[in-house]
Amino acid sequence: MYEFLDEMAQEKIIELNSAIKPYSRMFIAQKLEEIATKKTELSKRQQKELDFYLKDFNKELIGTKGEFTKRKDLLYYHDSLFTLTINPILGMQYGTNENGSYTKRFNGGELYGSIGTHFGFYASLRDNGISDVFTATNHLTIEQGGNFKFNQGQNGQRSDYSEMLGGVHYSWKWGRLGIVKDNHNWGDNYHGANIFSGKNPSVGYVDFNIKPTKWFELNYIHSWLVSEVLDSSRIFLINNQKREVFTNKNLAANMFTLKPFKNFYFSFGNSVVYADDGVKPFYFIPFLFYKSVDHTFNGAGSNALGQNSQLFFNISSRQIKHVHLYTSFFIDEISIGNMLDSELSSNIFSTKIGMKVNNFPVKNTYFIAEYTRSNPWTYRHQIETTTFASNQYNLGHYLGENAQELYLEAGLKIIRGLRLSIAYTHAQKGDEHVFQIINGNGNIKGLNFLESVAWENKTIETTARYEIINDGYLFA
Numbered sequence: 001m002y003e004f005l006d007e008m009a010q011e012k013i014i015e016l017n018s019a020i021k022p023y024s025r026m027f028i029a030q031k032l033e034e035i036a037t038k039k040t041e042l043s044k045r046q047q048k049e050l051d052f053y054l055k056d057f058n059k060e061l062i063g064t065k066g067e068f069t070k071r072k073d074l075l076y077y078h079d080s081l082f083t084l085t086i087n088p089i090l091g092m093q094y095g096t097n098e099n100g101s102y103t104k105r106f107n108g109g110e111l112y113g114s115i116g117t118h119f120g121f122y123a124s125l126r127d128n129g130i131s132d133v134f135t136a137t138n139h140l141t142i143e144q145g146g147n148f149k150f151n152q153g154q155n156g157q158r159s160d161y162s163e164m165l166g167g168v169h170y171s172w173k174w175g176r177l178g179i180v181k182d183n184h185n186w187g188d189n190y191h192g193a194n195i196f197s198g199k200n201p202s203v204g205y206v207d208f209n210i211k212p213t214k215w216f217e218l219n220y221i222h223s224w225l226v227s228e229v230l231d232s233s234r235i236f237l238i239n240n241q242k243r244e245v246f247t248n249k250n251l252a253a254n255m256f257t258l259k260p261f262k263n264f265y266f267s268f269g270n271s272v273v274y275a276d277d278g279v280k281p282f283y284f285i286p287f288l289f290y291k292s293v294d295h296t297f298n299g300a301g302s303n304a305l306g307q308n309s310q311l312f313f314n315i316s317s318r319q320i321k322h323v324h325l326y327t328s329f330f331i332d333e334i335s336i337g338n339m340l341d342s343e344l345s346s347n348i349f350s351t352k353i354g355m356k357v358n359n360f361p362v363k364n365t366y367f368i369a370e371y372t373r374s375n376p377w378t379y380r381h382q383i384e385t386t387t388f389a390s391n392q393y394n395l396g397h398y399l400g401e402n403a404q405e406l407y408l409e410a411g412l413k414i415i416r417g418l419r420l421s422i423a424y425t426h427a428q429k430g431d432e433h434v435f436q437i438i439n440g441n442g443n444i445k446g447l448n449f450l451e452s453v454a455w456e457n458k459t460i461e462t463t464a465r466y467e468i469i470n471d472g473y474l475f476a
Helices: 002-010 025-036 044-065 290-298
Strands: 075-078 082-097 100-115 119-130 159-172 175-182 203-213 216-224 236-238 241-243 249-261 264-275 308-317 323-333 348-358 365-374 403-412 418-429 455-469 472-475
Touching (some): 002 044, 002 323, 002 348, 025 044, 025 119
Antiparallel strands (some): 082 100, 119 159, 159 175, 203 216, 216 249, 249 264, 264 308, 308 323, 323 348, 365 403, 403 418, 418 455, 455 472
């Protein structure tokens, strides 16, 4: 679905701020409705894609559209006030090479619906079983992580884990407010965001969005992260066992998006990870510069005293038909005056630049080129309770600090729902920086990028994926 909206934006059929995900079902439905008004400008394959997705997302528009051709659901109900959809989740993956085989099965169910014109809800429960754990915190992979229960009394690295997603939203014409447990993905990308990647297990958060004009949008979240750091002051004995409690850990983040020109979006924002003494109400103010707030309450003279703040930017341009140009910039720390000083610089940031071309020079094709670089100490923090992480998963780019990646992908979409692709990944990661206090200061000045390569991955991957029915896939 996201790929189709992306393609339509490249074709200048719609405008799309793709820096903030996930998209709501209503947002997707409205974009599909907009595309339908320009259906004659689409190719036959694109028209079939549109009709296919409308079978699902027209549910959000039934108040104005009446009856429509609907996808197959386990249960679908609607009347003048209430709508509800329930479907099962079932799937299996299998892979093998000279080192052995791998299996993953998942099952569960999902539901979503609305009450009236303003209140929406959704829930999804998925139970997973895997033969080998390749997505734990010590594995460098773009795949989704989990809170694994290892072995379960069996041999090898077998693990089961479950993932519960859900949320409730109140929406109005120019905004929404909700409480959600999900993964948020910030920053344009096609192979791992470097602001918020969403790779970590889902977290609970307040979701707030306003778009009062065509040229301005604000997104804000307040998340309850999982520190996995024991709070020794709250440990107590019960039935001769220790009751262990993690210290609290929270995140507040905002992103302001301006559209000065058609098909051009400039986004900027900041975040703070704070911990130790509960939720701070002032971090619920969605438009603050949180580093300054931290300085007010914790002082500006010691990293051991304050919290952990970040700054980020994103630029997305689809002004050239068929082409998406984008870049994102994540800043942990930077000294403008010392940027070029090899000994005093603190260029602790991650940057991504990329492009995607659709339907040019050959129709029904696409090409992606993306480069990511993260300097030493990016995403890291010396205080364990305020790291940029949840469940020990880095919230930013999956490679973490002191790493770079080149990603290339070419694909072909012959018929509706079928995608054939070939991709090349070249990723390198250096040694992690060892933090020390030297003469009263942290040793994070003048760090060299990739002095040596501790890990390297070169992969060529071919993929075939076919969406037979809505949300039903075959892939190889």
